[in-house]
Amino acid sequence: MGKTLSEKVWDEHVVRSEPGEPDLLYIDLHLIHEVTSPQAFEGLRLSGRTVRRPDLTLATEDHNVPTVDWDKPIADPVSRTQVETLRKNAAEFGVRLHPLGDLDQGIVHVVGPQLGLTQPGMTIVCGDSHTSTHGAFGAIAFGIGTSEVEHVLATQTLSQSKPKTMAVTVNGSLPEGVTAKDLVLTLIAHTGTGGGQGYIVEYRGQAIEELSMEGRMTVCNMSIEWGAKAGLIAPDQTTFDYIQGKPEAPQGEEWDAAVAHWRTLVTDDDAVFDEEIVLDASTMTPFVTWGTNPGQGVPLGGVVPSPDDFEEPTDRTATEKALEYMGLEAGTPMRDIKVDTVFVGSCTNGRIEDLRLAAEIVKGRRVDSSTRLLVVPGSVRVRLQAQDEGLDVIFKEAGAEWRGAGCSMCLGMNPDTLEPGERSASTSNRNFEGRQGKGGRTHLVSVPVAAATAIRGTLSSPADLEPLEVASTSTGQEG
Amino acid sequence: MDAFTSHTGVGVPLRRSNVDTDQIIPAVYLKRVTRTGFEDGLFSAWRNDPSFVLNRPEYAAGTVLVAGPDFGTGSSREHAVWALMDYGFKVVISSRFADIFRGNSGKAGLLAAKVDEKVVQRLWDFLEDNPGGVITVDLESRTVRAGEGPDAIEDSFDIDDYTRWRLLEGLDDIGITLGHAEAIDAFEQQRPSFKPVTIYS
Numbered sequence A: 001m002g003k004t005l006s007e008k009v010w011d012e013h014v015v016r017s018e019p020g021e022p023d024l025l026y027i028d029l030h031l032i033h034e035v036t037s038p039q040a041f042e043g044l045r046l047s048g049r050t051v052r053r054p055d056l057t058l059a060t061e062d063h064n065v066p067t068v069d070w071d072k073p074i075a076d077p078v079s080r081t082q083v084e085t086l087r088k089n090a091a092e093f094g095v096r097l098h099p100l101g102d103l104d105q106g107i108v109h110v111v112g113p114q115l116g117l118t119q120p121g122m123t124i125v126c127g128d129s130h131t132s133t134h135g136a137f138g139a140i141a142f143g144i145g146t147s148e149v150e151h152v153l154a155t156q157t158l159s160q161s162k163p164k165t166m167a168v169t170v171n172g173s174l175p176e177g178v179t180a181k182d183l184v185l186t187l188i189a190h191t192g193t194g195g196g197q198g199y200i201v202e203y204r205g206q207a208i209e210e211l212s213m214e215g216r217m218t219v220c221n222m223s224i225e226w227g228a229k230a231g232l233i234a235p236d237q238t239t240f241d242y243i244q245g246k247p248e249a250p251q252g253e254e255w256d257a258a259v260a261h262w263r264t265l266v267t268d269d270d271a272v273f274d275e276e277i278v279l280d281a282s283t284m285t286p287f288v289t290w291g292t293n294p295g296q297g298v299p300l301g302g303v304v305p306s307p308d309d310f311e312e313p314t315d316r317t318a319t320e321k322a323l324e325y326m327g328l329e330a331g332t333p334m335r336d337i338k339v340d341t342v343f344v345g346s347c348t349n350g351r352i353e354d355l356r357l358a359a360e361i362v363k364g365r366r367v368d369s370s371t372r373l374l375v376v377p378g379s380v381r382v383r384l385q386a387q388d389e390g391l392d393v394i395f396k397e398a399g400a401e402w403r404g405a406g407c408s409m410c411l412g413m414n415p416d417t418l419e420p421g422e423r424s425a426s427t428s429n430r431n432f433e434g435r436q437g438k439g440g441r442t443h444l445v446s447v448p449v450a451a452a453t454a455i456r457g458t459l460s461s462p463a464d465l466e467p468l469e470v471a472s473t474s475t476g477q478e479g
Numbered sequence B: 001m002d003a004f005t006s007h008t009g010v011g012v013p014l015r016r017s018n019v020d021t022d023q024i025i026p027a028v029y030l031k032r033v034t035r036t037g038f039e040d041g042l043f044s045a046w047r048n049d050p051s052f053v054l055n056r057p058e059y060a061a062g063t064v065l066v067a068g069p070d071f072g073t074g075s076s077r078e079h080a081v082w083a084l085m086d087y088g089f090k091v092v093i094s095s096r097f098a099d100i101f102r103g104n105s106g107k108a109g110l111l112a113a114k115v116d117e118k119v120v121q122r123l124w125d126f127l128e129d130n131p132g133g134v135i136t137v138d139l140e141s142r143t144v145r146a147g148e149g150p151d152a153i154e155d156s157f158d159i160d161d162y163t164r165w166r167l168l169e170g171l172d173d174i175g176i177t178l179g180h181a182e183a184i185d186a187f188e189q190q191r192p193s194f195k196p197v198t199i200y201s
């Protein structure tokens, strides 16, 4: 019997396998940030251990860092201490660090791919649940806890039981204006937040193959939001083209050898998945969340559901609670929901393609007077590239705030937070209670929906915007 | 991790059940960057009460905590185990532990000894009648002992074979993996040269 893609990658990394024990897996790349690493380094120090492979380890600062005044000392003392601790640890243990102010600083899951360090067939871990992002390249990538961070630092391996495999096949093509984000939000509403538990998921099918690398990263990023251990996509020409020429990509003969190997990283025709889900992309529409977990979503054209729509008592209670927290009435059209803050950014949607898409929509328009639009590039390089392309000017002319790189309002560990009761449309990945600030209310949306919402002040898609030509000539029409 | 064969130390009777990880150490202590020094956060809400058992001088040197059922429920924070160990505890005895807490204990080197509920009762009575009294916990024979003469307590405790082996050998997970260093070396020899590195030598 053939093997699935994830089984191939897994088997290539088994250092040791004994019946009744978890496999010992070799880790190709260990990414580190300031929040989950301090105790791991401290643990090494206490037991007199070293980092086995600093050359397979990379650190950056993202969760805590401010997106303004990044050239000044961090104002919040707790955040500053965590960041300074990372700097000390990186220096002491010889780990490469891209600190605040460095050209390659940014969200850890944006930095890895843009450096070309994220490649097909690798095992990649990080003390962060959205490490699944890197699966877009055909890598097995997942988040780990602090003890495991220490284990990887010391041994460059992890003890892991082999997960089951699942295929998510998305047939057809996404309609115009419907994005990878809508695809994954639709999937999560379909499976529920626990549907992927215990599985490594392979996303496949025409709609997945047609996605750019950015779009594939958006899909894999949110694997954890439906409980999957990891999500991955078979590498193809799109993948190779993205990696080629990146700073840490293989070159010359090494490149040829790498690509030859990467081409073998596909699920064999006779391989069998433990579970399979099939979706049709051609029926998908812009999708937004109304509740307090990523599975509580509906099409933008829909209405806020009622607890009575659900059969399971637990779903009813969850819906009641979510509506109360979100301050929403059942039956309200999603398009009528007034939004205070729009956040474009995060490791889900903070890459250059996302910023281009947002800029295209807000270009020549003004952000609604009672709404704020925050644009936070995923990395310094994304910010600089956007500035090269003049996107920052478009955003600023529209009345948006153009910020420095980091996680920012995705989790509100830095000063970018929602006020209690404030409502956001956010391109990030979690709408949990208080995620973006105590009492904050989050709607997860795609980039086009975020941009259009910023202009209209209510949840909207670009199709709801008045065409610019009409708006700029006086036709006597009412606005 | 130090090898654990047998430990004799002052027992502390904690007459409470369902001691969750928020009670063991509240979330505010998790912002710290160190792995040590969590002793001040241990049971911090209760420590304000002068009559709380840890505030009584007779138990000041306590190293064996005897607690009610369902000890360590709640979040997965490893800090709960670190706080107990930083305070000086080597053993927690209870009739029921939360799974994750038990797992974390085994990783960090804290012995979570599961005994019959009657044994907990007898140990509590013994420690309250003899403040500062000691308990011996022998991992090799899986027994707890306290007191002398006709009222002496001696009973067995439960611990899974794998965790027991690791504690006896003083092996943490990392220690065990480092025991396979040759396999890791051999694996590294075969890694393709096109795999990326972050630092060039």
Ligand code: SF4
Pocket: A062, A063, A107, A108, A109, A128, A130, A346, A347, A348, A406, A407, A410, A411, A428, A429
């Ligand atoms: S952007 Fe958000 S989800 Fe991504 S790593 Fe940062 S905090 Fe986590």
